[in-house]
Amino acid sequence: MRRAEAPARVGPVAVLAFLYASLAVRASPSTPAWSSDTFPNPKLSPERCGRSVAGNVCDPDSVLDRASQDRLEGLIKDIAAGVDPYALHDCAGKQQGYTIGVAVAARMSTSSGESLPESARAFAQAVHDAWGVGDRACNDGLLVFLALEQRQVYVSTGAAAAKALPDSAVTATVAASLPLLRAGDTGGALSQLLVDLGLGLAGAPPPEPRDSWLGRILDFSGLGFLAVVAGALFRNAFKAHRRTRDLAACRAQLDAIRQEQAALRTREWSMPKTCPICLEGLREEGKRDDEEGDGEGGDGERGSGSRRESSSRGEDGGERNPRDQRRSPPGEDAQALLSSSSDKRKPMTL
Template sequence: MRNAIDVHWPRSSRAPAHASSVILCLLSLVGALCGSASLDANGAYSSSTYPVIGSSACAAASPAGHVCNPSKILSKEGQDQVEATLSKLHESPKFPCGEEFHGFDFRVALLETIIGENVADFGRGTFNRWGIGHPSCNNGLLLVLARFDRQNYIVTGRGARAVLTDNHAADVLASIRPELRAGQYDAAIQKAVARVIDEALQHGQPPAFYQFDHAFIGLPCFVCRNPALSIVLGAIVSYMAVLATLKYRIVRRRVAFERKLKRLQDARVALGKRGADSRDGPCPICLEQLPQPPPQFAAQHTENGAELLHCGHVFHHACIDQWLRKGGQQAQACPVCRRRDARVPGALGSSAGEHSLSERADRFGRTERLDRMDRVVRVADASDGLHFAMQRLSEEFVDLPGVHRMRAALQAAGYAHDWVEVYYESVASHMREEAAEAAARAIEAHRAAEARGSGGW
């Protein structure tokens, strides 16, 4: 399979657009009446009737010529110059081709018009019929120009295609349009051949831009050729990317919220059954599980990554440390009960610590017995911490659909209901409201359309 580039150039005359079709039909009719010889005499060929390269019909400069010019589209001087250039290319430089080294085999086929097939089929058929390129690496190229059809075409073999990319070939053919419109066919063919050789074949690889273009499946060339359309498409793609990113973030946030909500609900159910304290539940700040088995705080206020405050609430040490530090002196209070000077200044086994704990136990009605031999610390109940965690969770994710409604419902019920169930009911209610609003807008738009279309006489 071979690549092909087809480029049309506009007519410079003001002849009717259907004139070429009429003339082509006349040529076909003449061919049917008088035989293929008449067609060939008028420069009309198919890939099967086009002369073989090097034959006298090609008017080649030598039997091993590279240019077939039966319709004399090129002048004698122009054809000789192109022949010399392509012969030199075939001899050098040479590149690896199987176990040998060979130069690129570049041929040119010129004619007036193509009959019985399109220019792509003509190019591929002629390429194969001539056997262009070395069999080991298929490094042939064929430039086709049909003057009357105003089409030109490049066919590349597999080996040459790696050096002359499709977009590079298209740019080369587009660059010779001014010469073709002016009827300067010598200059046009010489320019195309020179560009292909100097920019690609001479070096054995595509220019850097076309390597980059090939790596990005032709997008750079598309942008260069269609700047306005590229800007519009870029804006659309950017907008869609932003929407996709926002949707992905919302989905991630919803998944994170539902995971944390379920963890809180599970902890609430489990703690309610066995009457455990705040050491058994999640950290009220990060909502992650506290260290298990529950710390006893036998000798100090921090143990195994958890920290006990004066008021009896337990947090991850890192969480409460960051919480209390970020607000300075104004935030030195327990996040749950807002008690000031929440942190224990020293080890719980010290006299200052015991006095401070006993004093606060009497004040807040909590019992904390510290015994150096068999210490059992009874800390605050877990419900306050869970309620605080629920409040923080709903504040953090209040932008998600249904969370604000869930928060209001739980506060009104005193957090007595199943939190997960209330959340999903809130989400369903939110979706029903959105659907009702969309339906109402659709009905209103339909009525407005009917009103606009119901004009009188």
């Protein structure tokens, strides 16, 4: 079938993400590569496509299980019938749904000098024509092609389908299915892709783009990269916490040492001290008083009596307390001072 408009092509971002994704490929390395000429037609050779009856899904390498193949067939029938939430469209004056075909291969053949995306595009367009997907009157068919081992996906659209579903919407729709493809859920990814294509043909907005910077990190590095980053951040945070804790402990110890030093300085300056020189002076004064008393004789008695009499009165002529009239000899005063000092401190040699 010849189409009036070139088919839509998935965007380069989605293609690269699928190329670098880690997929679980079920086909063996010895699986032959299919060309568009040798790839079977599910309407003419359903057995070669892994189906028991004619349909719209061909999986000759059994990439999908039987349940996934049946689910795809059911979705294609609902979209063609315009079952809600899908919609019909006008085709040459009549209302009908869009027709979708699904071709799944483990490997596709490539031409020399041709890139994998270019090979996928040529393969999908050739199979689209060979199967005759869509109505000739309005060219409203779509073909979804998946080459699993080579990590290529391509959506070929006819002219009417391309008007309802522009290239940007096809790119967003394919990108939305990539996470399931990376997880190894090929059947689930193709089912989601058909649902989003049917909704887009019915006028629904395309799926939310997942090509954010966070999405690219998840695409190329996976959760392992995030785990490494999270571990490094946790390690740095733990080290910073430990340094803060050790610094606080050191400051507390330093403050305690400073407080002890201040307390020691205070006790040192308030400690009483004894002056040996002062004690020596008191002893010499006591000796002189004893010698003078022995040399005076009788005059000394009178002098002593005169002193006692004069001392009994104060300078102002009043009577003094008899207790104050008693005076200890100078030697006794010095000895008393020595005894008092020796009770409090260690004996000292004068």
